[in-house]
Amino acid sequence: MGKFITLDGIEGVGKTSNLRFIKELLESSGHSCVVTREPGGTNLGESLRGLLLSHSDENMSPDAELLMMFASRAEHLSKVILPALNNNQTVLCDRFTEATYAYQGGGRQLDVDKISELEDWVQGELRPDLTIILDAPVEVGRARAGSRSAPDRIEKEKDDFFQRVRKSYIELADHYPHRICLIDASLRLEAVQKQILAKLIEHDIIDQVVC
Amino acid sequence: MGKFITLDGIEGVGKTSNLRFIKELLESSGHSCVVTREPGGTNLGESLRGLLLSHSDENMSPDAELLMMFASRAEHLSKVILPALNNNQTVLCDRFTEATYAYQGGGRQLDVDKISELEDWVQGELRPDLTIILDAPVEVGRARAGSRSAPDRIEKEKDDFFQRVRKSYIELADHYPHRICLIDASLRLEAVQKQILAKLIEHDIIDQVVC
Numbered sequence: 349m350g351k352f353i354t355l356d357g358i359e360g361v362g363k364t365s366n367l368r369f370i371k372e373l374l375e376s377s378g379h380s381c382v383v384t385r386e387p388g389g390t391n392l393g394e395s396l397r398g399l400l401l402s403h404s405d406e407n408m409s410p411d412a413e414l415l416m417m418f419a420s421r422a423e424h425l426s427k428v429i430l431p432a433l434n435n436n437q438t439v440l441c442d443r444f445t446e447a448t449y450a451y452q453g454g455g456r457q458l459d460v461d462k463i464s465e466l467e468d469w470v471q472g473e474l475r476p477d478l479t480i481i482l483d484a485p486v487e488v489g490r491a492r493a494g495s496r497s498a499p500d501r502i503e504k505e506k507d508d509f510f511q512r513v514r515k516s517y518i519e520l521a522d523h524y525p526h527r528i529c530l531i532d533a534s535l536r537l538e539a540v541q542k543q544i545l546a547k548l549i550e551h552d553i554i555d556q557v558v559c
Numbered sequence: 560m561g562k563f564i565t566l567d568g569i570e571g572v573g574k575t576s577n578l579r580f581i582k583e584l585l586e587s588s589g590h591s592c593v594v595t596r597e598p599g600g601t602n603l604g605e606s607l608r609g610l611l612l613s614h615s616d617e618n619m620s621p622d623a624e625l626l627m628m629f630a631s632r633a634e635h636l637s638k639v640i641l642p643a644l645n646n647n648q649t650v651l652c653d654r655f656t657e658a659t660y661a662y663q664g665g666g667r668q669l670d671v672d673k674i675s676e677l678e679d680w681v682q683g684e685l686r687p688d689l690t691i692i693l694d695a696p697v698e699v700g701r702a703r704a705g706s707r708s709a710p711d712r713i714e715k716e717k718d719d720f721f722q723r724v725r726k727s728y729i730e731l732a733d734h735y736p737h738r739i740c741l742i743d744a745s746l747r748l749e750a751v752q753k754q755i756l757a758k759l760i761e762h763d764i765i766d767q768v769v770c
Binding site: 391392395396399404405408409411412415416418419420422423425426427462465466469470 | 602603606607610615616619620622623626627629630631633634636637638673676677680681
């Protein structure tokens with residue numbers, strides 16, 4: 349099986365540039381990479397993403413939102429992630445189930461046990477080999493993200509929502525230190541990338557010799 | 560709480576005309592009715608129905624299909640069904656979870672325990688007060704439905720799929736005789752409606768005096 353690496357965090361913490369950085373590191377180290385994202389990553393998943401982020405169902409029920417996230421994930425696992433891992437490729441995914449715990453569990457305050465049930469239902473025992481969470485204060489993230497485009501249905505939530513999302517991410521890293529690591533993303537890009545590199549080496553994803 | 564009545568069965572067994580008949584009976588008996596359908600019944604649910612039945616994701620994974628059915632159901636319960644029941648209205652729904660057991664469990668041969676987990680997850684203890692399943696041989700249903708319109712993604716399945724769907728419906732009625740009843744829909748419409756009327760009286764949904 350290939351390695352399954354996910355990158356997570358609130359908006360504006362630098363996911364896009366660090367995703368590119370990780371991909372380059374992995375490829376220099378000989379990994380064949382599949383880079384993908386959630387919600388989305390498949391034709392059906394992108395349609396579900398459209399429904400999830402559009403403003404046409406502003407008040408969709410939290411349970412429906414959660415089930416759609418996992419529907420997108422089930423399709424993604426079946427069509428993209430598992431075939432790639434079984435083909436010994438490395439999958440690098442922009443957001444995964446940790447985002448569901450953070451946004452739907454923390455942000456929307458849904459029962460974490462209900463998320464955990466769906467996680468087991470959809471994923472069985474599959475968990476990412478390594479999840480990198482880019483962490484920065486909500487004000488920093490929102491200031492960086494704010495100018496990019498009109499906020500989608502989730503981005504338009506208020507600051508206290510994102511404070512709860514961030515808190516959940518931090519708690520996840522505390523609870524699963526062997527596979528989830530928190531990176532201080534409030535630092536300059538080079539300093540962030542240095543931490544990411546160290547984590548990839550520490551988790552035996554890439555070889556020290558590459559550096 | 561109002562009464563929750565669902566009507567189910569394979570294509571071509573007469574759901575549309577019998578739904579109208581049941582609605583009229585209920586209204587003559589003093590019920591205030593909300594008539595709705597699954598998948599669908601809400602703005603989001605109808606969008607999900609569009610994805611489920613369209614041919615753009617011909618081979619969507621069975622797990623994704625199942626989760627989307629329940630996402631539509633969660634929204635439907637939250638926005639339409641529960642508010643109506645709490646308002647003492649009678650909800651009459653064209654297809655519900657029994658269809659999921661029949662189509663995804665029987666037709667697609669998904670693990671029934673996985674469906675049951677999602678049923679509990681989404682519905683808690685809520686079950687319809689009465690489910691009427693219109694039953695007819697697959698050939699009869701398909702012959703009647705065949706000429707109506709181009710088959711959607713599910714209707715285009717082969718006969719053995721629908722044989723399994725029908726078998727599941729029959730088994731459901733066997734397993735839950737107190738709340739699910741099978742009606743022989745291969746008879747003439749008047750004979751079918753006579754059976755439906757008897758079931759509504761038997762289950763104390765309408766009063767004999769109406770007849």
